[in-house]
Amino acid sequence: MNIFKQLALGSHLTKMTNWMEAIEHTRHTMPIGAGGGIDSLPPDQQARAIRELEAGMAALAKYPRHVITAELIKNRQVALQFGRHTRADAIGNLLEHLIEQNVALGAEDFLKSYA
Numbered sequence: 001m002n003i004f005k006q007l008a009l010g011s012h013l014t015k016m017t018n019w020m021e022a023i024e025h026t027r028h029t030m031p032i033g034a035g036g037g038i039d040s041l042p043p044d045q046q047a048r049a050i051r052e053l054e055a056g057m058a059a060l061a062k063y064p065r066h067v068i069t070a071e072l073i074k075n076r077q078v079a080l081q082f083g084r085h086t087r088a089d090a091i092g093n094l095l096e097h098l099i100e101q102n103v104a105l106g107a108e109d110f111l112k113s114y115a
Contacts, residue, residue: 001067009063013071013094016056019049020097021090028086060103066114068104069095 001009026040038046060068072095079088098104105113 012056024090065105
């Protein structure tokens with residue numbers, strides 16, 4: 001993959017992870033039962049998050065699924081090494097969502113094919 005595609009992939013994954021981290025952050029800062037979803041964000045941020053997450057999904061569909069999985073696993077490991085547990089959880093949630101949408105490979109398929 002050329003450098004421009006790598007930069008674009010990184011940019012999309014970063015934006016999507018940032019939104020997932022903002023959503024994950026609500027789980028820790030809002031009262032019990034009031035946090036944990038996109039609905040917990042202010043209305044203007046909800047609309048922006050939806051737009052950017054949908055744009056990211058469309059862009060990621062152009063990349064091989066194993067590349068997306070590998071990048072997110074690497075990013076999650078880096079977040080954990082720096083003690084950024086909320087970000088690591090957000091990356092895990094993003095990966096699960098992308099697997100459900102068939103944009104990334106699940107752990108079993110990834111390990112069978114690329115480990």
